Amino acid sequence: NAGVTQTPKFRVLKTGQSMTLLCAQDMNHEYMYWYRQDPGMGLRLIHYSVGEGTTAKGEVPDGYNVSRLKKQNFLLGLESAAPSQTSVYFCASSSGLMNTEAFFGQGTRLTVV
Amino acid sequence: SQQGEEDPQALSIQEGENATMNCSYKTSINNLQWYRQNSGRGLVHLILIRSNEREKHSGRLRVTLDTSKKSSSLLITASRAADTASYFCATPRDMRFGAGTRLTVKP
Numbered sequence: 001n002a003g004v005t006q007t008p009k010f011r012v013l014k015t016g017q018s019m020t021l022l023c024a025q026d027m028n029h030e031y032m033y034w035y036r037q038d039p040g041m042g043l044r045l046i047h048y049s050v051g052e053g054t055t056a057k058g059e060v061p062d063g064y065n066v067s068r069l070k071k072q073n074f075l076l077g078l079e080s081a082a083p084s085q086t087s088v089y090f091c092a093s094s095s096g097l098m099n100t101e102a103f104f105g106q107g108t109r110l111t112v113v
Numbered sequence: 114s115q116q117g118e119e120d121p122q123a124l125s126i127q128e129g130e131n132a133t134m135n136c137s138y139k140t141s142i143n144n145l146q147w148y149r150q151n152s153g154r155g156l157v158h159l160i161l162i163r164s165n166e167r168e169k170h171s172g173r174l175r176v177t178l179d180t181s182k183k184s185s186s187l188l189i190t191a192s193r194a195a196d197t198a199s200y201f202c203a204t205p206r207d208m209r210f211g212a213g214t215r216l217t218v219k220p
């Protein structure tokens with residue numbers, strides 16, 4: 001089983017460039033989440049979705065946009081990358097809002113120079 | 114601010130010893146979850162404890178929950194080098210995690 005797959009795994013961007021991170025899950029989960037993790041810190045929630053066509057802001061949404069056009073995919077976009085967005089990004093999905101376990105992808109390591 | 118906050122931030126023990134880490138949270142919950150993160154990897158779910166449970170076991174893991182104190186603890190018994198990882202608690206409602214406890218188990 002693939003579970004949660006993130007694409008790409010690594011990326012280097014120049015300041016001002018844009019990119020989209022893709023998260024795909026094959027478990028028919030309703031809920032999907034995007035986090036960033038900085039060195040020595042926990043995960044901070046960027047945006048989340050409670051179902052196809054819906055998105056909501058998390059703790060640190062500024063500079064990011066998301067879309068959930070299909071239930072299995074949750075896209076995270078950076079319109080104009082900044083060095084402060086250098087981080088490891090994790091996607092997760094769950095069948096309920098934390099009443100069941102969340103499954104995480106392996107992460108995308110993004111460096112903005 | 115984080116909903117769940119782990120304590121201590123770092124813990125170093127010898128193989129075979131027990132490791133205890135704590136989590137405090139702010140609002141009412143219906144369950145609390147613990148996750149493990151190996152270096153550079155995604156989080157893996159360990160155990161979920163519901164608000165009407167006081168203690169739960171899974172293999173070498175023992176989790177307690179005290180809703181009156183808004184706290185939980187994770188005990189790993191007879192630790193192994195492979196238990197070296199960061200451990201996070203998470204509470205529902207907003208899917209937020211604390212900064213985690215970094216556990217090092219020395220062989």
